[in-house]
Amino acid sequence: MIKKILQKKWVKWFFFLLVGFVFLGSCFYASIYFGFWGKLPNKEQLSSLKQSEATQVLDKNGRMIGKYYIYDRQPITYEDLPKHLIDALIATEDIRFYDHDGVDNTSLLRVFFKTILLRDKSSGGGSTITLQLAKNLFGRKKYPVFSTVINKLKESFIAKRIEDIYSKKEILTLYFNTVPFSDNTYGIESAAQKFFNKTTQQLTLSQAATLIGTLKANHSFNPRLFPERSQLRRDVVLQQMVKYNYISTSRSNQTMSQPIRLDYQHFNHDLGLAPYFREEVKKELVNILEKYKKEDSTTYDIYKDGLIVYTTIDHKIQSMAEEALKEHMVVLQKEYEKSFGNDAPWKNNSDLVKNTIKNLTTYTLYKEQGLTESQIEDSLSIKKDMELFEWKGNITKKASSLDSIRHYLKFLNAGMIAIEPTTGAVQAYLGGIDYRYFKYDHVSQSERQVGSTFKPFVYTAAIENGMKPCTYFSTKEITYTNLGNWTPKNSSKEEDSHLNFTLEKALSTSVNTIAVKVLNEVGIPKVVEQVRKLGIKTKLSEEPAMALGTDGIKLNELAGAYASYVNNGKAVKPYYISKIEDKKGNLIASFEPQIAEKPAYSEYTKQVLLEMMKSTVKNGTAARLRTSYNLQNEIAGKTGTTQDNKDGWFVGITPNLVTVTWVGNDNYNIGFKTTTLGQGANTALPIFAKLYQKMNLDSTFDSITKSKFEETPKNILNDLDCKPEKRDNFLKRIFGKKRKNKKFGKAT
Incomplete structure (x- = not known):
């Protein structure tokens, strides 16, 4: 048959x-x-697996503030993995993990009969943790035919080789270090820090189950985007753990009753803490690493080599500074727009808008294509969905490129740097109001006119060259005939032809006419020489108006110069990186403070200038620190306001922290409507004040907030002990020579 x-x-x-x-x-x-179909990795290659690892950027206390990466991955060891995390993974993804050799034949048979033949989607998949690891390590390729089958078979070969080489503990460690989580995050440590601001060791059962739950579908179960869906998936993981006796039913129920609470950390470059600082550190890091080689003589890659960068910044001070800036700028922006009303230049000044358009890359491209001005304007007038920055919360609306230009022209920007005066170590760094929309860094890139914050350098040169602190100068305006009849004016009501101020009174109340007279008497060359000794390398105009701060100086240079007044006369160069290590903790490079070798001036000059700037806070232009903000800290400082109220400045000096703040419009054609609104005491000083209010409430910063200036010697106090102002006597007022103009000394 x-x-x-x-x-x-x-x-x-x-x-x-x-x-x-x-x-x-x-x-x-x-x-x-x-x-x-592509060479499979051999045992030798699998034995020395290398994965791109994110470079970590840490603050002075070792707290992470950011990363540089292609794939956000941060490796850990098996000992860092809590038991409930491992249990959650095995219960959910591969219950026979400890029994198979990389491929679970039992699961594959179940998939074939139940999932394929009987169409039972609830029966689960046949992938093991080792198979997933193979996919994580080597990815998948597209082939003309049978892509899925080819990739699956390749992964099975690799998985079995991995099982031959590594122990189950090592496989779990490799898996947790390479598995992709939500938001382009690779590895459990990166995910734990991003979503919960914790290390892997610190993850609770709920947090561990939440992250394991996302592995089924990274986007669909993203706890940031879909919290309810993510919570349901977390509960499935907990139920699986109960099913396989990893946890009790009561513990599962208790955990499921808890909502998922994220503490999300933005490690992508545009968001998170200190984005301007991280960008500046990255630039320095790239330059530094050009001088160093790895053991194999190749250069370091900040995106792949898992470096650890220790910076000088203080996470808490930076956070407080960012909060202070935002709190103040929200209010100031509102007042700024209100002051212009319907006459705002971004609304009515067509020339301003047109000139701004010409700076656009798009405009240049259109020009190269031969478009006319009207055609370019038509193209830039096309509306589309656009997200626009607003302090109260970003908005999305139909807007054109022209609308966007007008929108962003209205915004005030700001910069701030706070340094340790004895070393130059940067404690806080704010390059602007929002890195996503305002990339230009006002700490290390911008050179804005510094206004009256330059005056202390003039007075320093004067005292250093023998001028007595109690020297009196008239507040009277003078026209300098050899300077095109230039007449420096005071912004305040100090104009009185017979009123005379001491240097201390003149500086603390920021009298322009006297600053120019002091410069004239000392001589421009000596002032320039003094400024150079203070570490300021920016090119100076070497003109009489220099006394009023008409030159542009960077915030970081200004901070380094002012540090000298609480650092024995020695200027410092602000620095950001203290040391760099490789991923194993081996030191690559370390950095020491850059402090001037010699004092820029005598101890006597230092003490005199410090007393003058204390007066600025006590009863001068910065008095609102005491009256409005009720700060009782020991503070010296200087405000600054530039011509036409374009820039507002404040430099705050305390014994252990020097802070420089600036506020203005990025477009230099737009100033404040009034001096009352635009003066540094109103624009820049409040950021400093709010920062110190916050720091005063935290005992962590007692070494800064409760620090005291060294006691001023009696001889200096005696030299400053004179009436701050005096009027000409009767005879001089009647018969004194009435000089309406004068020649300014030559800058030789």
């Missing part, structure tokens, strides 16, 4: 087809094994 059946033609054909199918299948299988 069987012989007759075998002799039938269709049986022979079936037999030949079956043999042929098996033969072709074997060839196909062999072609994958022997690398026809």
Whole structure:
């Protein structure tokens, strides 16, 4: 009977087809094994797995403030993995993990019969943790045919080789270090820090189950985007743990009753803490690493080599500074816009808008294409959905490029740097109001006119060259005939032809006419020489108006110069990086403070200037620190306001922290409407004040907030002990020479 059946033609054909199918299948299988579809990693390659690792940027206390990466990955060891995290993974992804050799044949049979034949989607998949690891390590490629089958078979070969080389603990460690989580995050440590601001060791059962739950579908179960869906998935993980006796039902129920609470950390470059600082550190890091080589003589890659960068910044001070800036700028921006009303230049000044358009890359491209001005304007007037920055919360609306220009022209920007005066270590760094929309860094890039914050350098040169602190100068305006009849004016009501101020009174109340007179008497060359000793390298105009701060100086340079007044006369160069280590903790480079070798002036000059700037806070232009903000800290300082109220400045000096703040419009054609609104005491000083209010409430900063200036010697107090102002006597007022103009000393 069987012989007759075998002799039938269709049986022979079936037999030949079956043999042929098996033969072709074997060839196909062999072609994958022997690398026809791409070479498989051998045991040697698998034994030395290398993955791109994110460079970590840490604050002075070792707290992470950011990363540089292509893939956000941060490796850890098996000992860092809490048991409930491992249990959650195995219960959810691979319950027979400890029993199979990389491929779970039992699961594959279940998939074939239940999922494929019976269409039961609830039966689960056949992928193991080791198979997933193979996919995580080597990815998948697209092939002209049978892509899924080829990739699955390749992964099975790799998985079995991994199992031959590594222990189960090592496989789990590799898996947790490479598995992708939500928001382009690779590895459990990066995910724990991003979503919960914790290390992996600190993850609770709920947090661990939440992250394991996202592995099924990173986007769909992203706890940031879909909290309710993520919580349901977390509960499935907990139920799986109960099913396989990893946790009790009561513990599961208790955990499921808790909502997911994220403490999300933005480690992408545009968001998170100190984005301007991180960008500046990155620039320095790239330059530094050009001088160093790895053991294999290749250069370091900040995006792949898992470096650890220790910076000088203080996470808490930076956070407080950012809060202070935002609190103040929200109010100031509102007042700023209100002051212009319907006459705002960004609304009515067509020339301003047109000139701004010409700075656009898009405009240049259109010009190169031969478009006319009207055609370019038409193209830039096309509306589309656009997200626009607003302090009260970003808005999305239909807007054109022209609308966007007008919108952003209205915004005030700000910058701030706070440094340790004895070393130059930067404690806080704010380059602007929002890095996403305002990339220009006002700490290290911008050179804005510094206004009256330059005056202390003039007075320093005067005292250093023998001028007595109680020297009196008239507040009277003078026209300098050899300077095109230039007449420096005071912004305050100090104009009185017979009123005379001491240097202390003149500086603390920021009298322009006297600053120019002091410069004239000391001489421009000596002032320039003094400024250079203070570490300021910016080119100076070397003109009389220099006394009023008409030159542009960077915030970081200004901070380094002012540090000298509480650093024995020595200027410092602000620095950001203290040391760099490789991923194993080996030191690559370390950095020491850059402090001037010699004092820029005498101890006497330092003490005199410090007393003058204390007066600025006590009863001068910065008095609102005491009256409005009720700060009782020991503070010296200087306000600054530039011509036409374009820039507002404040430099705050305390014994252990020097802070420089600036506020203005990025477009230099737009100033404040009034001096009352635009003066540094109103624009820049409040950021400093609010920062110190916050720091005063935190005992962590007692070394800064409760620090005291060194006691001023009696001889200096005696030299400053004179009436701050005096009027000309009766005879001088009646018969004194009425000089309406004067020549300014030559800058030789």
